[in-house]
Amino acid sequence: MALQSEFGIQVEYLDVDSDGVLDYEKLATLLSAESKTIVSLMHVNNETGVINDINRIGVMCQQAKALFHCDTVQSIGKTEFDLQQLPIDFLVASAHKFHGPKGIGFAFVRKNLVLQPMIFGGEQEKGWRAGTESVHQIAGMAKALELSYLHLTDEREYISDLKDYCLNQLQTAFPEISVNGKDTFYNILNILLPFSTEKTAMILFNLDMKGIAVSRGSACQSGSVKPSHVLAEMLNEKDLAKPSLRISFSHYNTKAEIDYFVETLKSI
Amino acid sequence: MALQSEFGIQVEYLDVDSDGVLDYEKLATLLSAESKTIVSLMHVNNETGVINDINRIGVMCQQAKALFHCDTVQSIGKTEFDLQQLPIDFLVASAHKFHGPKGIGFAFVRKNLVLQPMIFGGEQEKGWRAGTESVHQIAGMAKALELSYLHLTDEREYISDLKDYCLNQLQTAFPEISVNGKDTFYNILNILLPFSTEKTAMILFNLDMKGIAVSRGSACQSGSVKPSHVLAEMLNEKDLAKPSLRISFSHYNTKAEIDYFVETLKSI
Numbered sequence: 001m002a003l004q005s006e007f008g009i010q011v012e013y014l015d016v017d018s019d020g021v022l023d024y025e026k027l028a029t030l031l032s033a034e035s036k037t038i039v040s041l042m043h044v045n046n047e048t049g050v051i052n053d054i055n056r057i058g059v060m061c062q063q064a065k066a067l068f069h070c071d072t073v074q075s076i077g078k079t080e081f082d083l084q085q086l087p088i089d090f091l092v093a094s095a096h097k098f099h100g101p102k103g104i105g106f107a108f109v110r111k112n113l114v115l116q117p118m119i120f121g122g123e124q125e126k127g128w129r130a131g132t133e134s135v136h137q138i139a140g141m142a143k144a145l146e147l148s149y150l151h152l153t154d155e156r157e158y159i160s161d162l163k164d165y166c167l168n169q170l171q172t173a174f175p176e177i178s179v180n181g182k183d184t185f186y187n188i189l190n191i192l193l194p195f196s197t198e199k200t201a202m203i204l205f206n207l208d209m210k211g212i213a214v215s216r217g218s219a220c221q222s223g224s225v226k227p228s229h230v231l232a233e234m235l236n237e238k239d240l241a242k243p244s245l246r247i248s249f250s251h252y253n254t255k256a257e258i259d260y261f262v263e264t265l266k267s268i
Numbered sequence: 269m270a271l272q273s274e275f276g277i278q279v280e281y282l283d284v285d286s287d288g289v290l291d292y293e294k295l296a297t298l299l300s301a302e303s304k305t306i307v308s309l310m311h312v313n314n315e316t317g318v319i320n321d322i323n324r325i326g327v328m329c330q331q332a333k334a335l336f337h338c339d340t341v342q343s344i345g346k347t348e349f350d351l352q353q354l355p356i357d358f359l360v361a362s363a364h365k366f367h368g369p370k371g372i373g374f375a376f377v378r379k380n381l382v383l384q385p386m387i388f389g390g391e392q393e394k395g396w397r398a399g400t401e402s403v404h405q406i407a408g409m410a411k412a413l414e415l416s417y418l419h420l421t422d423e424r425e426y427i428s429d430l431k432d433y434c435l436n437q438l439q440t441a442f443p444e445i446s447v448n449g450k451d452t453f454y455n456i457l458n459i460l461l462p463f464s465t466e467k468t469a470m471i472l473f474n475l476d477m478k479g480i481a482v483s484r485g486s487a488c489q490s491g492s493v494k495p496s497h498v499l500a501e502m503l504n505e506k507d508l509a510k511p512s513l514r515i516s517f518s519h520y521n522t523k524a525e526i527d528y529f530v531e532t533l534k535s536i
Contacts, residue, residue, distance in 0.1 A: 002388055096400055103371065103402020118386065120270055132364055134371020137405075 014041075019182035020050035020234050027057070031064035038067040044074035047230040047246050048181035049188030058087030067113075073097050073105075077148030078156070078187060089113060095137070099250070100144030104137035155251040160186040162249045162258065167191075169262045180231060180244055189247045190231075192239055193265075200243040203268055210264050214247050282309075287450035288318035288502050295325070299332035306335040312342035315498040315514050316449035317456030326355030335381075341365050341373075345416030346424070346455060357381060363405070367518070368412030372405035423519040428454040430517045430526065435459075437530045448499060448512055457515045458499075460507055461533075468511040471536055478532050482515050 003009045012030055015023045022041070031037065039061050043054050054070055061068040069090040072081070076091075077098030083091070091108040095101055109115060121130030148155075163186055170177050176194035184190070195203065200216070207214055216228060231244055247261075271277045280298055283291045290309070299305065307329050311322050322338055329336040337358040340349070344359075345366030351359070359376040363369055377383060389398030416423075431454055438445050444462035452458070463471065468484070475482055484496060499512055515529075 094400065101402065101404065102400050103405050132362065132370050134369065134405075136369065137371050137402075 016050070016233050018234050018236075020045060020048050020180070020184075020230075021182060022052055024053075024056065024060075028060060031060055031066055034064065037061075037064070038069055040069040040071070042071040042074065044072075044185045044188075045181070045230060046074045046188075047228055048190045048234070049074075049184030049186075050181040051183065051185055054088065055086060061089075062087045074188070075185065077145055078152070078185070080152070083108060095141035095144055098144050098148045100141040101137050104134060104141045106141065151251070156186060158251055159249045159253075162253055162255065163187065163189050165255055166247065166249070166258045166261075169258060170265075173262050173266050180234060187249045189249070191245050191247070192235070193243045193245065195243050197241045197243070199268070203243055203245075203265070206268050207261075207264060210260075212261050212264060214245050214261070216244060216246065284318070284501050286502050286504075288313060288316050288448070288452075288498075289450060290320055292321075292324065292328075296328060299328055299334055302332065305329075305332070306337055308337040308339070310339040310342065312340075312453045312456070313449070313498060314342045314456075315496055316458045316502070317342075317452030317454075318449040319451065319453055322356065323354060329357075330355045342456070343453065345413055346420070346453070348420070351376060363409035363412055366412050366416045368409040369405050372402060372409045374409065419519070424454060426519055427517045427521075430521055430523065431455065431457050433523055434515065434517070434526045434529075437526060438533075441530050441534050448502060455517050457517070459513050459515070460503070461511045461513060463511050465509045465511070467536070471511055471513075471533070474536050475529075475532060478528075480529050480532060482513050482529070484512060484514065 004011045014026055014030075017023070027039070031039075039057065041052050041054070041057060044051050054068075057070075058068050060066075067089045068087065070088050070092075072091050073094045074097065076093035081091075088108070089110045090113075092105060093107075094105040096103075115128060117128050117130065119130050122132075124130055124133055166189060167179070170191060174194055178192045180190040180192055193203070204214075204216060227240060228244065231240060235244075272279045282294055282298075285291070295307070299307075307325065309320050309322070309325060312319050322336075326336050326338075328334075335357045336355065338356050338360075340359050341362045342365065344361035349359075356376070357378045358381075360373060361375075362373040364371075383396060385396050385398065387398050390400075392398055392401055434457060435447065438459060442462055446460045448458040448460055461471070472482075472484060495508060496512065496514075500508060503512075
């Protein structure tokens with residue numbers, strides 16, 4: 001990792017258990033060292049949907065005088081954030097995850113925190129990030145975020161229902177199926193299929209051919225042959241070798257699409 | 269500068285003369301030191317339109333086994349580049365400068381050169397730059413570049429004519445006017461107005477109010493109160509204190525707009 005090798009920053013990774021749940025005790029131990037610390041954790045894991053308790057983490061950081069940087073890419077626009085109450089110092093998000101344009105995101109930086117830019121040059125964005133601002137992208141992102149929160153209650157209910165339906169249909173079709181991760185976020189379902197390893201590539205290829213966009217890991221790793229580094233931390237070797245699928249739901253999906261997906265999976 | 273303070277890289281700046289012309293002899297001297305060197309120079313200065321001889325610089329770098337990084341933001345889409353012949357190792361460009369979308373650009377990297385990413389994470393763009401690609405921005409940029417080269421000959425002639433016309437009209441209205449920079453690129457005119465210093469802010473304010481978008485320096489510095497760092501390297505103190513204006517022309521501009529601009533300037 002570049003932080004360690006290039007900047008000499010000591011990096012500690014937190015483990016998760018087989019349900020994907022964070023080791024909060026290890027976090028507490030690390031924070032008790034009272035060295036200058038920034039904690040960087042996702043709110044919702046993008047592959048499994050496992051939720052970190054960011055209020056709990058934030059309070060722990062606050063008590064230990066550590067900074068808390070939270071990747072909310074998976075959850076912004078899909079759940080409420082009260083940044084007046086939530087002890088988060090930095091929050092980052094990507095527009096395309098809440099149906100905004102690709103190639104734009106935003107950062108929330110708690111007042112009075114001073115940052116060094118990574119991209120130098122012009123004085124744009126108070127000198128924090130040089131480069132001509134992409135106004136149409138920013139406007140699109142703002143509108144998308146506004147719409148997300150306008151329709152949040154309805155869409156959350158609709159998507160939660162889709163996920164339940166999908167899991168039920170899958171369990172009916174494949175009784176031995178299991179879910180990766182516990183108490184996961186309402187728009188992500190990560191399943192372990194009771195198929196042999198050899199079938200993994202074939203399954204993904206066939207689903208893709210049928211126009212079904214599900215993945216083995218995150219989109220960032222698509223095309224990569226390595227197994228998911230997230231699941232590698234959760235599953236035992238035998239299960240990790242089996243095919244897992246990450247299914248994301250949006251308010252644009254329908255139950256008919258889920259039926260089609262389950263039928264296709266059955267036919268493979 | 270961060271390269272020096274954070275990465276311990278020795279940075280040497282090249283001077284320009286009062287015409288904005290680069291000190292090629294100093295460059296040759298520096299290159300003769302035969303230390304591991306990257307030369308980073310603009311092709312066309314964005315404030316004055318002064319052109320650096322990138323073929324000459326490229327050959328000098330090649331002979332000295334130095335790498336040549338060229339900022340062609342001001343010239344891509346507005347003049348021909350034969351990258352088979354031109355000894356450039358890295359070339360960077362911004363889409364909005366050739367009427368593409370804001371917030372996207374591209375880099376040309378000569379084959380077999382190995383780069384370290386600045387943004388880590390996903391495996392996008394061969395791991396050179398993590399982050400979900402903005403497909404619509406990329407498509408828009410490619411189309412804009414294609415159109416630029418499709419219409420290059422006509423547009424260059426039209427814009428060159430506009431610039432000549434503007435300079436003539438300005439010289440008729442203000443005989444004491446002078447041009448900053450020598451043999452400048454066809455779409456930029458940087459003029460030194462024979463007005464007193466106190467008028468600078470007022471001139472810009474008035475032109476802005478009348479819907480005329482010209483600037484004192486680059487857009488990156490707009491809102492900044494500092495005088496142009498480019499002109500500071502070229503002009504004597506007395507001239508630097510006078511108001512200078514940077515005027516850019518595109519094929520969307522007309523002679524009627526130039527008449528309006530010159531009339532407005534006369535009325536101030």
